[in-house]
Amino acid sequence: MTSTHGSAIPMGATMSPHNAVQRFTPTQRWVHRAVALLMGVCLLTAAMLYFGPLAVAVGRRHLIATIHLYAGLALPVPVIAGLLSGAFRSDLRLLNRFDAADWEWLRRKDRRQGRIPIGKFNPGQKANAAFVAGAILVMVGTGLVLGWPNPWPLRYRQGATFVHDWLAAAIVVMTVGHIVFALRDPEARLGLRTGFVSPDWARREHPSWAAGQRSDARPAGSQAAAGLDPAGDGTQETPGNRRERAQPRSAE
Amino acid sequence: MIRTVSDSLPTDDEQPDQVRLVGVGVLIGAVDGEGAPVGRRVILGMIVAGAAGVVFGGRIQSAINSALAPLTENDPTGLTGLLPTGGQFRYYSITGDQPHRSEDAYRLAVRGLVERPATYTLTALRGLPQTQLTKDFQCVTGWRVEDVPWSGVQLSVLLDEAKVRPTAHALVLRSFDGTYTESLTLDQARRSDVLVALQMYGKPVTRAHGGPVRLYVAPMYGYKSLKWLDSIEVVPAVVPGYWEHLGYDIDAWIGHSNGRDDEPA
Numbered sequence: 001m002t003s004t005h006g007s008a009i010p011m012g013a014t015m016s017p018h019n020a021v022q023r024f025t026p027t028q029r030w031v032h033r034a035v036a037l038l039m040g041v042c043l044l045t046a047a048m049l050y051f052g053p054l055a056v057a058v059g060r061r062h063l064i065a066t067i068h069l070y071a072g073l074a075l076p077v078p079v080i081a082g083l084l085s086g087a088f089r090s091d092l093r094l095l096n097r098f099d100a101a102d103w104e105w106l107r108r109k110d111r112r113q114g115r116i117p118i119g120k121f122n123p124g125q126k127a128n129a130a131f132v133a134g135a136i137l138v139m140v141g142t143g144l145v146l147g148w149p150n151p152w153p154l155r156y157r158q159g160a161t162f163v164h165d166w167l168a169a170a171i172v173v174m175t176v177g178h179i180v181f182a183l184r185d186p187e188a189r190l191g192l193r194t195g196f197v198s199p200d201w202a203r204r205e206h207p208s209w210a211a212g213q214r215s216d217a218r219p220a221g222s223q224a225a226a227g228l229d230p231a232g233d234g235t236q237e238t239p240g241n242r243r244e245r246a247q248p249r250s251a252e
Numbered sequence: 253m254i255r256t257v258s259d260s261l262p263t264d265d266e267q268p269d270q271v272r273l274v275g276v277g278v279l280i281g282a283v284d285g286e287g288a289p290v291g292r293r294v295i296l297g298m299i300v301a302g303a304a305g306v307v308f309g310g311r312i313q314s315a316i317n318s319a320l321a322p323l324t325e326n327d328p329t330g331l332t333g334l335l336p337t338g339g340q341f342r343y344y345s346i347t348g349d350q351p352h353r354s355e356d357a358y359r360l361a362v363r364g365l366v367e368r369p370a371t372y373t374l375t376a377l378r379g380l381p382q383t384q385l386t387k388d389f390q391c392v393t394g395w396r397v398e399d400v401p402w403s404g405v406q407l408s409v410l411l412d413e414a415k416v417r418p419t420a421h422a423l424v425l426r427s428f429d430g431t432y433t434e435s436l437t438l439d440q441a442r443r444s445d446v447l448v449a450l451q452m453y454g455k456p457v458t459r460a461h462g463g464p465v466r467l468y469v470a471p472m473y474g475y476k477s478l479k480w481l482d483s484i485e486v487v488p489a490v491v492p493g494y495w496e497h498l499g500y501d502i503d504a505w506i507g508h509s510n511g512r513d514d515e516p517a
């Protein structure tokens with residue numbers, strides 16, 4: 001094992017952009033960003049409509065409700081646009097299926113130590129993706145009833161309010177959990193920010209996927225094309241220079 | 253299961269962990285992208301549950317509201333107010349700043365088609381005969397606060413004092429937030445359960461609830477009970493108010509308008 005016990009990123013690894021593994025293409029990252037932004041707008045405006053003190057401070061109820069409605073209706077758009085990308089469709093296929101390793105991962109306490117042949121996504125990520133997709137569809141459906149209530153009998157409007165309110169509470173819980181997990185794993189965030197992760201992280205978190213990646217096969221010249229380090233001087237944050245920035249060594 | 257298989261594999265220090273792991277993965281059928289379509293099932297399950305919730309949710313929510321009512325009514329922390337239950341006021345304002353007018357600076361103007369236009373201070377309003385009502389507040393979006401004690405001057409008292417001219421038919425009510433307006437016909441305005449409210453729950457109406465003076469139109473949905481009341485203008489015909497321009501009914505009788513069938517307040 002190259003990993004030093006207790007360190008998030010292996011101390012011994014002198015990872016350069018050369019051996020970084022590509023995890024996401026720009027399409028996947030932009031779908032994630034767009035969904036995150038729209039979800040953030042929905043949650044913020046929902047809070048302004050829902051929590052008394054915030055509603056008092058912000059006011060402008062009609063405007064806030066209109067922003068909330070259209071941000072919510074736009075939520076499926078980035079995902080649908082992402083379907084044009086083969087890489088994104090491939091990720092959806094991987095997220096959909098739970099293989100034997102996934103069930104094992106859910107059972108075991110040592111799931112984070114790279115001993116279970118987890119693929120590109122672990123079952124927690126798969127479950128979250130499925131929840132988010134289902135939640136967006138249900139929230140858009142009930143949101144349409146609430147936004148244009150006239151054609152609907154009162155009973156369905158009340159039912160739509162019930163579903164929209166309680167699913168919103170579940171979404172808050174899941175979103176907080178999602179962010180907490182992301183905060184715990186800087187390199188997972190780096191993967192979504194730059195598209196690249198270190199081979200060590202890949203082997204530890206997604207061993208089966210890492211084994212299928214040939215990070216050293218990528219020609220050195222492709223980094224600039226991938227937007228990793230356009231200046232070529234290491235000024236941009238990459239998996240390679242990240243550690244050095246975080247822990248400057250005076251001996252150098 | 254993995255552990256058993258993995259332990260039985262020949263140990264080979266030359267063989268990288270990865271290769272061995274993937275070998276194990278193939279042995280137990282762990283191939284990325286294969287296996288049960290759990291994601292699809294979760295999504296379909298959520299859609300089915302959501303549809304069932306739309307059909308039966310109204311009744312479930314009523315049950316939850318009555319079950320939680322003892323809790324929410326006696327909760328000093330207010331934390332239960334964060335739960336999606338229907339039995340509490342939700343703050344609505346249509347402008348950015350919360351409208352504010354101090355008790356001393358407050359004036360209510362009555363004008364238009366009247367013989368005796370008047371401007372009332374808060375003290376003057378308090379000097380008029382006060383009417384108490386304990387009635388529900390029903391919002392057109394569904395929430396309802398039961399048994400709210402209101403107190404104030406019947407709108408008909410102010411209209412009688414002003415001596416409405418015979419050509420008049422309706423009122424335009426304006427808020428000092430500068431945007432919110434409402435309408436009532438004179439017949440509606442003269443009902444005994446329509447108040448210029450000075451008190452709620454035995455205390456002066458708070459700023460958030462539309463104080464120092466707001467309207468309380470008991471038989472109609474909440475948007476007719478204009479907050480931060482600034483002026484009452486007597487006019488020849490109904491002029492639709494703010495929410496009525498946004499598609500809500502002008503005659504907003506609870507249970508007989510806006511496609512709703514709530515119990516009257």
